[in-house]
Amino acid sequence: MPIPPESFRALDDVINRLAAESVLAQSGRDDGLVPSYSLLGDLRELCAAEPLLLEPLVAMHVALEKLLDTAHPFDDATLGKLRSLVEWLPTAVDALRIGAVPPPPPGKAAVAAATAAANSEASEADHAAAADVLLTLNLEENQELLSEFYGEAVDHLQQIEAALLVLDHEPENPEALNSIFRSFHTIKGNAGFLGLVPMHTLAHEVESLLDLARNHKLKLNAAIITEILRSRDALQALTQQVAKALEKGQLPTQIISVSHLIRAVHRLSESPAGGLQAEAPAPPAPVAEKFVEVPLPPEPSAVLPPVPVAAEPVTAHGAAPGPAPVAPFPAPAPAASATIAKVASGGTVRVNTEKLDSLMDVVGELVIVQSQLLETARHHNDVTGSPLQRNVAQLSRITKELQHTAMSLRMIPIKQSFQKMERLARDLARDFGKKVSFVTSGEDTELDRTVVEEIGDPLVHMVRNALDHGLEPPAERVAAGKPETGVLHLKAYHQGSNIVIELQDDGRGINPDKIYQKAIEKGLIAPGTTLAKEEILALVFAPGFSTAEKVTAVSGRGVGMDVVKRNIEKLRGKIEINSEVKRGSTFKVKLPLTMAIIDGLVVRVGEDRFILPSTSVQRALRPSRESVATVQGQGEVLDLRGRLVPIHRLHRRFGIPHQAENPWEGIVVIVEHSGKISALLVDEMVSKQEVVIKNLGAFMQGLPGVAGGAILGDGNIALILDPATLLQAA
Incomplete structure (x- = not known):
């Protein structure tokens, strides 16, 4: 019995969807597998009366x-x-519609081969699935060995990512390839x-793939590098489970x-010819679809990189179907390859960060005693050059040198964070x-370990916003x-006792008028409010503020830049925006070099x-009587x-006695916070000095x-002020 005429329209619709x-x-991906299976089932029902269509x-x-x-x-193969079947079906259905004999279906042997391939790969899938088990950690017997393994794994994972980014530009770089091979072999x-x-199991598969590349049987391309990066991310997540067990004694509970990575790497190993197609981009499959991120514990023996940024699934909305073109990144600096092996080179000793x-x-206490x-x-001694003064001066020099040496032990390059960006x-x-074109400079700039760890999250949000909102499509x-090709430039440099991190793009820029109107709509400012351009741009850091037309998985909810500002202020830093419409934007973050010592202005x-952080102070002056006025409201x-x-x-903020009743009798300190400036009235400006920060305890x-707080040279205590919260409370 032929297909009824009324079924041809439904048949055409299902074929088009398929x-x-x-x-x-x-x-290598299962996207579309379930819908295709369902649509083939519908076609089987519609073509049940036509054997020529039903069999294939x-x-x-x-x-x-x-x-x-x-x-x-x-x-x-499948x-x-x-796709061959989909190409044949419309021709066959058109022939049946006019009563003609349809062309022969795709070869039965070809379909059978696809079935056989699925059967053969099923055994491979069973072998790979055997690796999906919980990590077995015998902490009682292997705790010391696991600690050493964890420390080495952290170094190797850093080295792998750095070398892979070099290979992304130089696929033939033998030093980078050998470095990755050695790291996977050791792990x-x-x-x-x-x-x-x-x-x-996973490291073994990747090692086999890399061995083919070393023996020139496989040419690395973007697809292969992406799979190795995803494997490296999975190894890092497993390493974090080891860290959590060592730190808190909690054995892994999440598989x-x-x-999926073992199968993907195995297929690449078995098809070296496929790797020669350097033009074929890899499907952007985020690792987070396959594993659960583990919170980052304090490291027992080394600095552990944060969870990979790919752990948040990213989807491109509005993009054309099919794989996106590979973004051309600039070739690394000539010294980039030479620094790959630098991570593990040199005479180093692993020291617990608590020590x-x-x-x-202890050094901070020594500095205080030396000042006293x-x-x-x-x-007690007015004679210049007396033995006591000479000895104290010598002690001061040694103490300062010891202080800088102790600080340098905590200093690490920001290169690790830049590499993740x-x-x-x-x-x-x-x-x-x-x-x-992603360009970095100043990645060897060193700053406190705590600052490097905390700055990672703000940088992630800033880079995401620059790519999503700042840079335009080609x-x-x-x-x-x-x-x-758009340019994204991330750089770091020293400025006085601070470090400055700049993220610059040549995209569409930020429109102040659009920001102003959106702020009025959200009730952040009253209509008709007069604001300077800097104050308008600072509104992008307000909680829930976003100018995105639609919310994507990457941005648009108005929480990213709020996180940026909050985290940077927690580090006693500040952020500034400079933007020109159609020219691009620059985000400048100014941070202290260390969290243990502050460069401040001492006021009385x-x-x-009290001590005001130098990063917040613009100037100090004694105002004239004519420059002070009272404004209604x-x-x-x-x-x-x-x-x-x-x-x-x-004095009103803390309810303490004071001397200068009128502003022109005291000193006015101009401080900046959140793009706004205010004036603090104090009695006297004492000095500018570095002080050791002390925690005030749970009570305060x-x-x-x-x-x-800080202990001054005379033994008295001075409070270190936070201008942002101080003026908000006022």
């Missing part, structure tokens, strides 16, 4: 069922047969010795799946279909007369002394070069306006 799924499907449909349906039963993604051997099955913190505390001795010597930009550029850039109010203000600045009296924790 064609769309086959176009979007990619080898049944064979293809069975082949996809095999893949689903074994939890296997599309492979090249996907090719599906494999150590994991096998300790019985860490998932890590051993981190590695079977470093303890050393810093110096003050005592000045009061390069990886993030690489992944997001592929997902967004944008061409980006077509839009060309239409605006710009190069097709009555008998009490605002209180006292200072006319600072035509700009009215509110005056806050520090979270006190608005106070960031900590």
